[in-house]
Amino acid sequence: ILNVEQSPQSLHVQEGDSTNFTCSFPSSNFYALHWYRWETAKSPEALFVMTLNGDEKKKGRISATLNTKEGYSYLYIKGSQPEDSATYLCAFSSGGSYIPTFGRGTSLIVHP
Amino acid sequence: EAQVTQNPRYLITVTGKKLTVTCSQNMNHEYMSWYRQDPGLGLRQIYYSMNVEVTDKGDVPEGYKVSRKEKRNFPLILESPSPNQTSLYFCASSFRGKLNSPLHFGNGTRLTVT
Numbered sequence: 001i002l003n004v005e006q007s008p009q010s011l012h013v014q015e016g017d018s019t020n021f022t023c024s025f026p027s028s029n030f031y032a033l034h035w036y037r038w039e040t041a042k043s044p045e046a047l048f049v050m051t052l053n054g055d056e057k058k059k060g061r062i063s064a065t066l067n068t069k070e071g072y073s074y075l076y077i078k079g080s081q082p083e084d085s086a087t088y089l090c091a092f093s094s095g096g097s098y099i100p101t102f103g104r105g106t107s108l109i110v111h112p
Numbered sequence: 113e114a115q116v117t118q119n120p121r122y123l124i125t126v127t128g129k130k131l132t133v134t135c136s137q138n139m140n141h142e143y144m145s146w147y148r149q150d151p152g153l154g155l156r157q158i159y160y161s162m163n164v165e166v167t168d169k170g171d172v173p174e175g176y177k178v179s180r181k182e183k184r185n186f187p188l189i190l191e192s193p194s195p196n197q198t199s200l201y202f203c204a205s206s207f208r209g210k211l212n213s214p215l216h217f218g219n220g221t222r223l224t225v226t
Contacts, residue, residue, distance in 0.1 A: 049213065091215070098206075102157075
């Protein structure tokens with residue numbers, strides 16, 4: 001079982017704060033790194049799929065970076081809004097198998 | 113509309129009574145997978161399928177069966193459910209050959225086994 005770690009486990013911020021969290025994964029035999037946003041009572045939705053070292057992706061106020069050599073990815077949210085409250089999941093796949101292994105997620109709560 | 117459809121959304125059953133949770137996708141995806149989500153444990157993979165008639169165990173396959181007779185369908189079968197299978201289940205699919213293909217998830221099935 002691949003070890004995919006996410007930190008912090010949970011995060012409370014005030015509206016307007018910028019925040020970031022981390023996904024750590026094995027640095028060898030990298031294939032792809034996924035980020036998903038999972039709102040309560042809904043299903044996870046893909047934010048980004050990153051495949052190359054140094055990749056940076058952006059969608060609105062959310063962005064992500066990838067360092068495959070050291071085995072980590074950061075997700076940034078600029079100017080958090082209450083609607084950003086969700087669990088953010090990362091998933092890592094290796095060896096060309098495309099079988100993603102999920103971390104336990106970071107739960108973000110943005111207070112108005 | 114491209115989607116993954118899971119049924120039922122909610123299911124309450126008793127120990128030992130066989131049940132099937134259906135999953136269907138209309139995106140011609142090769143890869144399909146089942147996950148269960150339990151508090152504090154994240155998404156854990158039960159079974160996956162790389163293509164028709166090809167299925168493999170994930171991290172927590174005990175007590176579950178799957179089949180992939182058609183590309184679009186990937187049912188999850190609990191032959192003799194037990195209370196420890198009470199969980200939230202998700203089906204997901206994606207293109208297997210595309211490196212940057214994300215998973216598309218169904219709406220989930222909340223199963224309670226008494």
